Each structure stands twice: as C-alpha cells, then as structure tokens.
Amino acid sequence: MALPNRYDAESIELKWQQYWVDNNSFNCEIDETRQKYYVLEMFPYPSGNIHMGHVRNYSIGDVVARFRRMQGYNVMHPMGWDAFGLPAENAAIKNNIHPGSWTYSNIDNMRKQLKRLGYSYDWRREVATCHPKYYKWEQEFFLKWLEKGLVYRKKAPQNWCPNCHTVLANEQVEDGKCWRCDTLVEQKELTQWFLKITDYADELLADLQKLSGGWPERVLSMQNNWIGKSIGAEAVFKLENGKGEIKIFTTRPDTIFGVTFMTLAPEHPIVDSLIAGVENEAELRAFITKIRNMDKIARQSDSNEKEGIFTGSYAINPFTGERIPIWLGNFVLAEYGTGAVMAVPAHDQRDFEFAKKYSIPLKAVISKDGADYDAAGLECAYTEPGIMINSGEFSGLSNEEGKGKIIEALEKNGFGKKTVNFRLRDWNISRQRYWGAPIPVVYCEDCGMVAVKQEDLPVLLPLDVKTHEDGRSPLPTFDAFVNTTCPKCGKPAKRETDTMDTFVESSWYFARYTDARNDEAPFSGKALSYWLPVDQYIGGVEHAILHLLYSRFFTKVLRDLGYMPKSIDEPFSNLLTQGMVLKDGSKMSKSKGNVVDPTEMIAQYGADTVRLFCLFAAPPERDFDWSETGIEGSYRFLQRVWRLYHEVRPNIYGVKACSSTKEQADSAPAKALRLREHSTVKKVSDDIGSRYQFNTAIAAIMELVNETYALKDELAKTENGKAILSSAMATVITLLAPITPHVCEEFWSDLGFAGTVSAENWPHYKEDALEKDILTIVIQINGKLRGKIDVPSSAGKEELEQFALNEPNIQKHLEGLTVRKVIVIPQKLVNIVAN
Incomplete structure (x- = not known):
C-alpha cells in the first residue's frame, strides 16, 4: 500500500510506538560479546506533566541512544522517577490528596507523555524512588554506614524554613529565602543525621582529573571550588584574660605578624563566654541573631557588605605578644575552618574593606622589594608575592619561603601546625517532612x-x-x-x-537501573561490572554541584562497602549539560503565563516535529527561546521530506544508505549528489557521535534533502541515476532516524525492508565518493591573491604551474615582471614570485 500524499504524524507515530512495544525493540540484556553503551538522562520529579525542558533533555538522550544502537552497541537507556520529596507533599496538601496517590497518578501520566514522544527506553528497568523495593536498599546502605562510622548525629544550627517545616541545604537558600516558598530562612539548633562526605574529600577532588575531557570544564571547576581544598596552618591565639584560646586556620601564615584584629563567626562556641556580662551584651546578641539568620552562601559572597561588632575582648599574637581585638563578623562561618579568622587588612582585600569601615589599623608585613612602607596609604590590600618585612627574624625572606618557616616555628613552639582544610561540609541527610524514606x-x-x-x-x-x-x-x-x-x-x-534527604535516592538510581528487578540485592556485581560507568549522562547544569557530587561520593562509598566492583570509582564517564528552553526570554513558568505545553505541540505538529525543533534550535549546551515560527519551520521540513519521498518513490528501490558505486556516478548530477550524500554522512557522524552538535547535523541533512530535490528529475532519467537517487534517499532516512524515528520507520517499511530502520546499521561514507573531480586552486603573486582557477583533481605540480601561468588574469598582473620562482602546494595554491 503506497504512502498517502499527506503527512499524518499522529497515525504514523502511534503505529510505530505500538510496534516497538510489541517487539521489545529497545530491551537490552547483558551480552559479553558486544560492547555496551549506557546513556542516561537525569530522571524527572513526577510533577504531573512533562515540560519543554524535559523534552529537550530526553530528546538529546534518545538521539544518542538510537545512534549508538545503529553503531552496533548494546545500549541501555532506562527511565524512572525521583518520586520522594517536598514538592509532591506540598502539592498533595494543596490538592487535598495523599502524596502517594498524587505521585503515582503523576507517574502514570508522565509515562504516557514520554511514550508518546517515542523515546527508546527499556521500560522494564523503570524505578520509582518512593517504592519500598527501592528505598529498602538505601536503608540497608544506612545500616552499613552506621557500622563503618560514616553516618553520625550531632546538634548544629541549620537552615530552617518555618513554612515548609524542614531544614534546607545551603544551596536551597536563595537570598536568605527558601527556594520553594520564598519564606525567610531561620537558623535553628537541631540534632540531625550527617553523612561523612568529608572523609572522601581528597579522593573526590583528585578524581576530577579522571573526568577531564569527558565533563564540561566549568562543572569540574564548580566541583573543585565546592570541595575547596586549602593547605595552610592552624595557629593558636590565647585569650588575654588567660581563660581560653582561639584556633584560626590561615593559608597565609607569612602574614601573621600583620594581624591587627581577629574575626569570629557569631556561632563560634567561645562567643557566649566572651560577651557574657559585658556592657553592650544586648547589642552583641542582637547582632548575633541577625547574622545567624542570614543566608550562609550570601555571607561568603564577595559582594556581600561586611558587617561586624567589637566584643571588647582581646587575644594575644603568639609571635609578637600584641593585643589583638576580637570582632564578630558576618562573613565568617562556624563550619568553615575553625570559625575564626586572623585579619591582616594590609594583605587581604576583605579584611582591608572591613578595617577601613571600622577604622582598624593596618600593618604592612609584605612588600614588593623588601622596603618598608606605611600601610595606611594603601588604596587596596597588597596581595602580590614579595619580601617579608616587620616580621622579626623572618624579615627579608620571600613570602613563599616564609610560609614554611612560620609553620616550622608554630610547630616548634607549640603554637600550631601545618594543616589542610576543606570548604566541603558533611552532608545533612535529615528532613523533617513526611514524604521520604x-x-x-x-x-x-x-x-x-x-x-x-x-x-x-x-x-x-x-x-x-x-x-x-x-x-x-x-x-x-x-x-x-x-x-x-x-x-x-x-x-x-x-x-x-x-526522613532522608531526596538527594540520597538520586545518588544511586543509575546503579539500580542495571538490575532493577533484583529482590535479593540492590544490584548484582555482574550487572554493575558490565553496565557501569554510565557512558553518557545528560542533564541541567543546575545539578553541577550537589547531585553530581553526591553521586560520585555514593559510588566511592558503595565501592568501599563491597557493593560495587573495585574498578568502579566514578559513576559518569561523560557529561552533557543542556541549556534551558525559554519563552520570550524568560524561564517558562505558570506564574509568567509563558508555558508551552508539549502535549498540545505534539497534537498540533507531531512528536517528530517537536523532537526535531528542540534539537535544531540551538547547540545543546545553550539556552534557546521557544519560537512558533521555529517549530512551524521544523514541521515544514518534515513535510518537505515527505513530499520528496513521495515524488521520488516511483524511481527508487530498497537499497541501504551509501550503497551506490563510483561507476554509477557517471554524470555531473550523479557525482554531485553522491559527494553530498557521503560528505553528509561524515559530518553527521561526527556532529552526533563526537561533538553532540545536533543542530549542525540536522542542518547538513537539510542540505542533502535540498540537493536531492534539486537533482531528482535529472537522475530519474537513467538507471545509474536512479541507483544514486535510491542510495541518497536511504541515507536521508537513516540519518534522520535517531532524530525523527517515526516517519523514518514509515519510509523504511514502505521501501520493503523486513527490519526497522531503528535496527539498521549506521552508514559509513566512502572515501572515493569524497574525491572531487575539479578543485579550486588559489593563485598568488608575491603572496597576494590574484586569482582562482578550477583544475582537475589529478593535476600534478608542473600542470598546476602551467595552468597558473597561462591564466589570462595572472598574465595581466605579470606584465613587465620577471618570474623568479613558482611555489606549488598541491590541491591548494600556486604562489608566483616575480619582480
């Protein structure tokens, strides 16, 4: 039965989606004889409806999965649901329904939506993190952590949202407010469960090198900064009254002679005893309350205005014996370092700004050339390398040498020691909400x-x-x-x-997919050894720190607990972070009224068109603005491909992509189309397989479609021309198959093939097809461009020289000159040296 003239997306798509289900087209099993490829998109929270960000993310992943299958890989491409957490609970409360009912209903709806887009998932591996058969295993992990001392309870101030009634991670506090409800966040003393991620800080940092080249550099940099390793010294400043001491951590021990004040975090445990009974105790306590309720991230920001208050107490510099005033500051956190900072305003810009604001003296201890100077005249802190001055026996040393000498003196005199500090804090996994494990x-x-x-x-x-x-x-x-x-x-x-933080569930789901129906263990070693690590992970850059860091941590912990093979120490070999889909320049949201519903777009244009537009609109790592003209353009292209196929169908037959021969290309149109066909295969293979530039791959296929359209009538006149045309059309279908699979399956079936195009081999271009009979050669005279000539590709050096010298325009420029030398670079240029 011939294809109809009209392109009816819905009927075609439903037909092939049912075929894939009936034939288990995308199911996969362990096969040691084949090379595996594990492609995974970050799984969604089941909100009830997929959005265009989902469509873009999952379309990227599906193209990669389908492409790798066609390349012969044994591909695993699973899907599941990040189903626990605050959003489901809040939505359920708002709609007066149980969170479980709400969640499972949403999963059912979103599963239908994803299937309607034709994604090639192995649905047998589906997981929902709220299912007891899933969270049972993370409860088992918890017991193992307890045995190994990797999880502990402690009381500490936490970010608390009084509206959501739960603690928040630092990253869930934005401008001092809850990321979900915009309520001002408070600091609340709570006893919580913590995972010792800091035990793995060094390995997490060092193993970033293993990911270089596979992960975006900015993500590696973000993780590096978040872990925040600092090598320096811990020094002890005794209190003037002899009733205690304060330990500080510094990366600049070479500046210890320049300390003119000390800053404590308001949460520092010694603060209460320092301020008890002082004249301005009420003022000090009001300041402490204010700062403790600030966003911790904002407190550390360089742009945050520095605030402080003098406690009235003093510490003693261990080297100089000088009295050092003790201040409280909004930029020092109790959980970073020791919660205390020795302030050297002459050589630290943050301290400099604070000192200027509160009229605290500056003391220079580093100079460029070793000459003394008055630090009061500095317009900003001097932070460059230099020579130590005003530093007792250490004066005259380079400051780098001085760092080591000062640390030696600290250790020798019992004032301190060399130490390593990390910005990374242990992971608080306690949540005071219902919908969790x-x-x-x-x-x-x-x-x-x-x-x-x-x-x-x-x-x-x-x-x-x-x-x-x-x-x-x-x-x-x-x-x-x-x-x-x-x-x-x-x-x-x-x-x-x-209940547990939902990041716990999302930190190991990729491993559960490898053995999702195992009731005896979270996964088998055989499954992990074959499938892990994930070859290509895809998701938003907003998860660049926590989710990815926690997943890396989990992998290493489960390895050390014996759950994972020792060979697996990183979960994701390659990472692609896709940009957002915007509307009118803004992130889509119901409140802005700029949401584009994928279901409506599919109903209007078809799933293939929606997929095509999301992939063609921009490179995957960039944001793009949803455009009605853009999706209409994608729809018109598919209609054009449909018309092209319909028009050439009487003159083509069922051959595979890139099947024509050099001998069949016996005319200029045939040579031109064969060249375009094979060069397109080369470019698309590289764009999808190496560069993930789907937009340029699609653009190349569009050019092949245009050239096929332009040459189809001429080629249809001969049998060799029909062979060229048949091969080119098969290549269009095969290259488009990962991107717009439904319509391509329909074409493939109509050509009479027994198998699906989804199971077809990816085409290989032929070098002989890329050879051009005619080359354009640049001609220069004394290095200046004077002309171009078309010559046979087989022309040698002597022929090229003669072609160039005989070119009329070149002869005109050589009038009155003597040719001294002719330099020939084959297939590129001829440079004539003359005077």
Missing part, C-alpha cells in the same frame, strides 16, 4: 540509639496518615509508626521520624 533507627531509654535489624527492612513509610495543612510531618504524632520495640532489648522504643 524513613531512617532505620529507633531510640530506647535503656539502649539509646539502636539500628533496625537488616532482616526487618524495609521500614515502611506509613501510607494511612493524614498530612497537615501547614506542612508539618505527621510521623512524630502517628503512634502506629512511632511506637515500636527495641531490636536490642525488646522493650518499648520510638522510631526516628526524620
């Missing part, structure tokens, strides 16, 4: 904190609870959950009612 411990009056027995896992999150309208977790007051027995002594005990 229960933490598997109980509290017994006699035994204290006791781990749940492994055979009693999973600790099920109760589904028969009523959520509170204000967002407070119902778990602490739900007796059926809270009340239990101690696994150790059998007496009554209380369950932990905090």
